[in-house]
Amino acid sequence: MPKHELLLLKNMSQPGYTGSLAEYEATGGYQALRATLGKTAPADVTAAVRKSGLRGRGGAGFPTGVKWGFLPKDYQGPRYLCCNADESEPGTFKDRQLMERDPHQVLEGILLACYAIGAESAYIYIRGEMVLGSKILERAIGEARAAGYIGKSILGTGTNVDVWVHRGAGAYICGEETALLESLEGKRGLPRIKPPFPATHGLYNKPTVVNNVETLANLPHILTRGAEWFAAIGSPPKSTGTRVFCVSGHVQRPGNYEVPMGVTFRELVYEHAGGMRSDKPIKAFIPGGASAPFLTPSHLDVKLDFESVAAAGSMLGSGGVTVMEEGTSMVWAALRLMEFFYHESCGKCSPCREGSSWLVQTMRRIMAKRGRMQDLETLSDLCKNIAGRTVCAFGDAEVAPIQSTLKYWREEYVSLIREAEAADLIMPETVGARRES
Amino acid sequence: MLTDKYGKEIDEILSRYPVKRSALIPLLYLAQREQGYVTEAAMKEIAQLLKLTPPQVYETVTFYTVLNLKPVGKFHMQVCKSLMCALAGSDTVIGWIKTKLGIAPGESTPDGLFTLSAVECLASCGTAPMMQINDDYYEQLTEQKVEKILGDLRTTGTSDLKSGPYMWPLPVAVKGEK
């Protein structure tokens, strides 16, 4: 039994809850919308969200109300809301659950956000593989439309919002907000250079807000129970509310756990997820999805909030917590993630594109016991040369696994290389050193 | 021609967007639903519908992994091999399928029924190891489950082991497997 009050997972934790409109309404669903539309000025909704301290749950943790405030005030043309349901960060699987189990909660959040920012069209960009999720959302949209929550003059208030499900087609990068917009425009999902930001030049070059599913799902709760109430949950002032953490890896009970921000990793792993799956102790964990640097058991008492995790040298990211037991090869783990990043690099900018192919090949060589000592320096140089120099944050993400494992478990790399040396499998110097450019 | 068969659906798709090109991926899905992959004729037709050049359609298709430019087996088995699933044994799952069907990732069975791919994270890490077959997810795979899924697909074209709306862990009052 969870010992904290659940917000987002509350409905679905009721056995038998199917997420239909009727059931959602029965638990107080769409009351926030009824109470807000036409009654609270859009600017006041934004102010309330700012006051609640809600920060984006998609990865970057940007304060949501502040983001909305960047939209041009006097702009006359259309504005758009895009719900980022691309959830492709390895280790993250919360948005899927929110959408498939309680779709109306997400829709209500979308409608509230549209009202606040003055958008009449919202697109839910859901990753292409989630066919079921898109069908559930479409059905829910149909229900909501029939009930007058979506469409022209919602609940007779004169507010118009249309919501569409738009399926992506298999590209992690389309979770990055500007790549998402490109993809939604029917193009290759290549991130745009910023500035300009989506707030002024977003979808079809119009003012646009991109928000994560979980971020939006919080809105009905904030608007029914008040910004102050929300701001008191978790670890105020900077990390308010709850978060749905996705626990995976070598734990007893993997899955999604909603806890107030600020509980420790120890509590999440040992109390909620039931501890390690075997008697092997924990060796490492990733605190916030594949893009977050690995942490060690010594970080178990770090609090799960934005600042504490950042201070520990990692990031809370998308909330994907992956736990690895003793005996897991950290070089292998980093390589697995590196393979993901290599596969998903969009190819737009050279450091990320070339760097990912270089890194993955070097890592494979080391793993295959054909490494050389110089490789370690090359690896960390490459990581350093990628981070901060790319078009989007993917570059920073892709180096995190290697940099952090090199930092904490360098000896594992070294011993693989030693084995290579011992077996005389080392690559002949000539292959590399004599290449002229 | 897609327009002949799906005229209404195409119009509905186009009506969702103020700019035509946005309908590109939805229309490509339509084409793929029709033939299992995106044919050249479909790309040309879609280009014409959206006032794009065929290269513009083509460049988009090649960017996305869900869109196929070549035929795949009737059942496209995509096993997640990312770290989280790998920690739970996804390599073993691939091994099982390899022995049962005699195909490695990237290959299809000679009867054209199954194609095996190793893919990246599908947002099921909590219920790893898992795979997607066509539109459906199959999670918490065991050797027995894989066996049954393959059998079901062969005989009935579907399997009741596929996942419903996702939730893990399950609500406490409900006991047992999902």
Next chain:
Amino acid sequence: MPDTTKSTVRLTIDGTPISVPKGTLVIEAARRVGVMIPHFCYHPKLKPDANCRMCLVEIEKMPKLQTACSTQADEGMSVRTATTVVNDAHKSVLEFILANHPLDCPVCDQGGRCDLQDFSHQYTATTSRFVETKRIFQKNYFSPLIETQMNRCVQCLRCVRYCDEVMDVKALAPAGRGTMTEIKHFGTHALDCEFCGGCVQICPVGAITSRLSMYEYRPWMLKRADTICGYCGDGCQITVQTKEQELIEVNSTYGAGRNNGDLCARGFFGFHAAKHPERLTHPLIRRNGALVQTTWEEALEFVADQAGKIKATHGGQSFGGLISGRCTNEELYLFQKFMRVVIGTNDIDSSARYGHLNGMQAMRRVQGTHRWTVSFDDIAAADVLLLVGTNITESNPITGLRVKEAVKKRGATLVTIEALEPSIEAISNIANLSLHHFCVPAPRIGSAVLGLLKALVEQNLAQPDLARQQPAYVRAVTEALGQISWQDVQAVAGGDAAAYAAAAKVLAGGQRVVVLAGQSLLRSPDGHSGSLNLLDLLLLIGKLDQPGCGFAPLSEENNDQGAVEMGAAAEFLPGPFDVTDQESRSRIAAFWKAEPPQQGGASLVEMLDRAEAGLLKAMFIVGENPVGSLPAQVGAKESLRKLDLLVCQELFLTETAALAHVVLPVASSTEKNGTFTNTEGHVQAVRPAIEPVGESRPDWEVFVALSYLMGTPLEYAESRDILKEIRSLIPGYGSLGPAPMPPQVNRSAIDRYLADGYRHDLAARYRLGATAARPDGIVQLELVQSLFHSGKLSTRSRGLMEVEGSGALRVNPQDAARFALKDGDRVRLSNVRGEMTTTVTIRARVPQGTAWFPDHFGQTAAHLFECTIDPVTRTPSIRATAVSMMKVA
């Protein structure tokens, strides 16, 4: 354009202070203080994409390094480009870019002018840390003219972006993702596009190269000549590169010429014509009925001797002269001087007669100029553009780029009237960019212009000031238009009243309005009246005399404009001044120390008639081929056969030259000095890239030699001497600056026109054309421009022949269905005048009910057309006719 560009910001680059206009990119600001920031993906023509990350710089107060190519200079910014951090960043990015780059510089055509090679020398150690496997792409056939070497690609996407942003062609697809992204066309299909060569030129490495010059050279071995392309009136600057008299390739440079580095297929791939094996290399003389090789001495003496005799017997009036608008100004000038002074006749004409004169005469009459009052830059800066009768992409591709720039980059509104269906094809279509497009059959474009005018006056959109000051003019126009019913407009030109009304509103609402007119109007029977009516339109909306506004008839041949200005027309002395204008006559007579003939001369078709009647005894034809280009009905061949002396100066033995008594081989524009005047009136230098082929000589040398032999020497030692004379005689040739100021309208000419000048032909001009019934089986056949050809020269160019090797009839898909045709089928076209058989290609841009035949393969089709002559400008119109079409086995 909003005024924001006016304000400037101050910043420092490596400590050097500089002020730049707001919006300037840091990389450009740095360039201004002489700091070259290394870059691959940046190109001033393209929107910043910042994908290569090569241009990273340090900017004070910004935590991360920034890309100079996408960051705008800001007030107080302090940029550092030379710190260790920046240098390390450049080194590391270069290391990444080189990681997958092959080491094939020795066999790469880009070697020696490769950005990657240059930066590598600047930054990297000679050993690479990259010991992994390089990505390898399978070599694929890409296209007949353009080759890709994807292993060399640095994925800057400049080619793709250029193809889309500048050309609007969108033929290149970056396929795949990550390191395995490669530039393709469509699946495994070979590239099909405009072949402008832009991707080849803009690729910073050797990933996209021209097949015409593959493996033929190293850049440093080549000799370069900056000259002007001779294929169309746009007058692009090109650099012809040669190796020991061989033409190797053509380039253009960003920032240079009116084309600013852009070219079309003709300019980029059409350069081989001069070295075609069939070039005439020796003078030919007719002996016993056959043309045989002879010496220059003998040929010239024969001509001088015969001409002298004819002149003595029949007088100068028995001579006619015809010259091509492809010759240099110097040659055109000297030719007319030769005809007027040495021979003594005004029977002179040039290819400008075919249409360009219609526009020029209209401008002279209404606004008192013979040139555009706008420049290419005004087109790009216009907020409303009206294109009438021009498939501009295919006839004047580079002017077309300025139109695209106005619409795509600056949001201008485009209104188009042309026999052109909007379509997405391998060749970009200007109608796709248009807000109001009227697809009107070519012969009735003039009627659509009337529809527009009618909508204008009916909505009271005429300038109130004008109505106040010139009420009679406005009333007359309004009344004339009142005679026309919307029903008739619709029946003749199509398009309903509402469509015209909407377009008229747009035009009247524009600030900077430019009207471009092209061949479909200028070469039609309405060429002259339609031009006048368009000028009326500009007058009515009060824009004719406004800065940045004006009427711009597009010239087809590269020097049509020059031909008229040099006086190579019966009715014009150099200037152009009317032959009858006493003041100009005396000025010129004083200069020439000889009086130009008094009598107004005969135009092209009139000369042929005079020859037919036995009045004309001798003709000098320079680079023109009336037998090949005029319909059989005109009887050019028969007429020319009657001449006692026909002298042709030619590159090739054309149908006309084959009839000559003497054929003199002359140098092409690749082989001589001179100047061309492009369609916007810009005079540009032509320079030789190779020596004249064989014994060929520049045309002007022939005139000089003949003048000596005929006893009235024209004394010029080189082309430049002629230019000197032109400069002192002809306004606008005084200075050949890089950016010409277009002339202003002549206010008093406008006033004269408004007061009275419009009157005499208003009723005739404001009359709709006839509706043509189009029974089953009949199509309207039109001679059109093709993007890949221009005149006969281009058909001697192997590059262009690769793309379009023969004249095929282009038909609309619906018509194809109607006639049960597919690509490559053969059809027979026939009418009372004759018949022809040809193959068809199906093209969506061809309007239904019409079929297009490319003009430059037109010999086979010419006899189907009839020729109507404009009573005022004496322009023959031969572009459209009705034929019945039948599929044949």
